[in-house]
Amino acid sequence: MLWVGFTVLAAFMQSWRNAFQSKLSKDVSALGVTLARFLWASPIALCYLIGLYLWQPAALPNFNAKFLAFIVSASLMQILATALMVKLFQYQNYAVGAGLAKSEALVAAILGVFFFGTQLSLLGWVGVMIGGVAVFMLSSVNGFKGLSVNIVAIGLASGTAFALTSLWVREASLNLDLPFPHRAAWVLLLVISLQTVLLLAYLTFKDKASVxxxxxxxxxxxxxxxASCLGSIGWFSAMSLQAVPYVKTLGQVEIFFTMLISLLWLGEKVKVKDILGLVLIAVAAIMVMWQ
Structure with a gap:
């Protein structure tokens, strides 16, 4: 059950990262806010990796072409996913925008089963589906009849991109013949470093004002x-131990933290239907933990 602890850590830190990004999005472009997620994360990830080797010495990894393909794919897809989520913040309030991006759990379950060999129990499937319903509720503007097609489309695109990122991160981690925490830390460092270099180079030439x-x-x-790096440590570690759909469904508890931050720090209002969505997410989380 170690994956549960890592997932809760990830959800808590990600809720804060999203809040900080929401604040930045008022004055900085979507890609600029995305860069903020990675800009100072690489040194933290490197210190974490060095700390693991000092605590538990292990061999250095052998990077093959398949592993590097997963790293590059995950890096690019996470940049796209984050940029789309920042767009959601600009369309909706922070809580609803972050909630829409959590559609990744359901998408990860479908993609995982059909393309990545993921196996889910019946109870696990029910939990994932309940979580999907909750996310759908959170995506509506004025109830189900007031759904905005544009917002839902961006939310699903963001969730799909996040789902693919997670699935490729897990595949990359499983591709390394190292102890659990070390392989997750290597994937984290390489993904974040590549994302930082790519985004910084692009914005320096195309949108220097954002930098x-x-x-x-x-x-x-x-x-x-x-907040992003600490959250990623939690996500990458949890996904090295457990199937992505279970991790992401439990990770929807992030919306509990999101709502609290939205109310207490950002001063945004939360509707009754959002609270009902949170209850369903809690049920989904319990089901995937007990599957």
Whole structure:
């Protein structure tokens, strides 16, 4: 059950990362906010990896072509997923935007079973489906009759991109012949480093104003990177131990933290239907833990 602890850590830190990104999105472009997620995360990931080797010495990994393909694919897909989620923040309030992106659990279950050899129990499937219904509720603007097609489309696209990222991260981790925490840490460091280099290079040439905007907001940028890296440590570790659909369904408890932050820090209102969605997410989380 170690994966449960890592998942809760990831959900808690990700809720804060999303809140910081939501704040940044008011003054910085979507790709600029996405860069903030990775900008200072690489040094933290490197320190974490070195700490693991000092705590438990292990061999250095052998990187093959298949592993590197998973790393590159996951890196690019997570950049796309994050940029789409930032767009959601600009269309909706923070809580609903983050909730829509959590459609990744259901998408990961479907893609995992058909293309990645994932096996889910009946109870696990029911839990994932309940979580999907909850996310659908959170995506509506004024109840189910008031659904915005544009927002739902972006939310599903973001969730699908996050799902593919998670599935490829797990495949990359399982491809390394190392102890559990070390292989997850290597994948984390390589993915974050590649994302930082790619986004920083692109924005430097195409949108330098976004890079400057981040430098002008050093505290918020640093907090975003720290929360993102700690959250990724939790996600990558949990996905090295358990199937992605289970991890992502339990990870929907993030929306509990999201709602609290939305109310207490961002001062946004939460509707009754959002609370009902949270209850369904709690039920889904319990079911995947007990499957």
């Amino acid at each position: 400057v905007a981040l430098w002008q907001r050093p505290k918020l940028t640093l907090l975003t990177s720290i």
